[in-house]
Amino acid sequence: MKTLPFIILCTTAPLVTAQPDNPESAEVAKEGKEKITTIAEVLGKPIKSDQSEALTSLIFTAMMGKYAKEKMIDATDEEVETFLSKNDELGKSTRDGFIRDKKRLEEELKSTSLSDADRKKKEEELAMAVDVLKNMDEETEKPKKPDADEKKMAREFVRTWKVNRALFKQYGGRVIFQQAGPEPVDAYRDFLREEEAKGSFKITDEESKKVFWKYFTDGSMHTFLDAKEGAQAMETPWWLKEQKPE
Template sequence: MLSGWKSLGVGMGIMLAAWNGLVAEEQKPREQIGEVFGKPVYRDQIANPDPAALRDQVLQLFLVPLMERYQEEHAAELTPTEAELATAEKFFNEQHEERIRKEKPAMTKRLAELNDLLAAGKLPEEESLQRTRERSILIIRLTPPGRDVATMLLRNWKLQKSLYDRYGGGRILFQQGGLEAFDASLKWLKAEEERGWFKITDAKLRTTFYEYWTTMDHGAFLTADEKRIRKEFLEPEWLPKKK
């Protein structure tokens, strides 16, 4: 009986210690590293402190809210018109057709063969998976960009053009998802910081936040070539022609 009570006492002690530890953990103050529009940002919001992943997380915490607010404030200006969407869609679809013109007959023939093979249902499981993947790739390659891609590219272009016009122009960065108003974006962020819309109180994280614009080597994708900027960014051929 006594040994049972002792065991119970030990068990209760362990549970109490664990509970106290949880309470202490809950009461431990969160470390603030900055704020955006008056809303605190805490260190524990950075899920992965590994240097390779840190910059993207810091940008997610601070840049994304700033960009969302900018887009809300300039929504009318940044919304593509139907004429712009139709022109861009037509341009990119025609460009796609020209790009695959020589390969299209062979790809179309192969797609028909794969459809027949898979419809017959006689392939071994592993080969069926391989042929299904091959068919998916062919469908993607044959499908024109369409309205969704035109919308995405136009929205990004309008956003970047807006920053470019408002914050002094400068160099342009060629990225996979579209062109970026590189220097203008940095000036905009500095202006937002000076206005107090965001601040990063951890000096190292502030450096990490800005390194995309200050220390990262973008190579030949970053250009100050005025002719190229005018042709590919300021007056791209996929916009409606000015009358």
């Protein structure tokens, strides 16, 4: 799978829609409100049972922010500009790759010897390539100068990588690669355990606690890079690595 530029990743991410505003849902909300309990606490702020689906994000984000503040980690303006420039280059390279894929698939689908299964698979791949190219073309129609939101997202990407690198240097462990970049999962786990022991956060609901720790402790969820690849991934930011031709 191709690694998409971060702007495309953001624009293709699913959105959380608001609940319909009607008397029946309002009544359900009213009834549910009476049963809301505190299931966790992070940096002195309670997390309620109606926030259970966001619990991992709320705690993890708060802890990463705490670590960044304590270690004085942030992205410089120069790093943000470099990220945006390299991301633009990656976008052009990725687009060219999808154009080649589209042409190849269109030619292959002209064959009358394809099995039904192969034809279906290629049709799905072609539909994905067309959809991605459409999103990319919509992005290129926008003004080229990055706006405030793009710079904000870029700053967060750079800061997140710097935090991950610092955590990996401090705790070591295994690394996985996600669409947004490498993650030092074992370092996350060890850091979070320390913060929990310090009282930076606590999860009082047992089921919520299991859900929270699953990502950081269940190795079957991930495919890990080997030790050398993991160390290299955490040392050089992915947007500065030389892009191999498609």
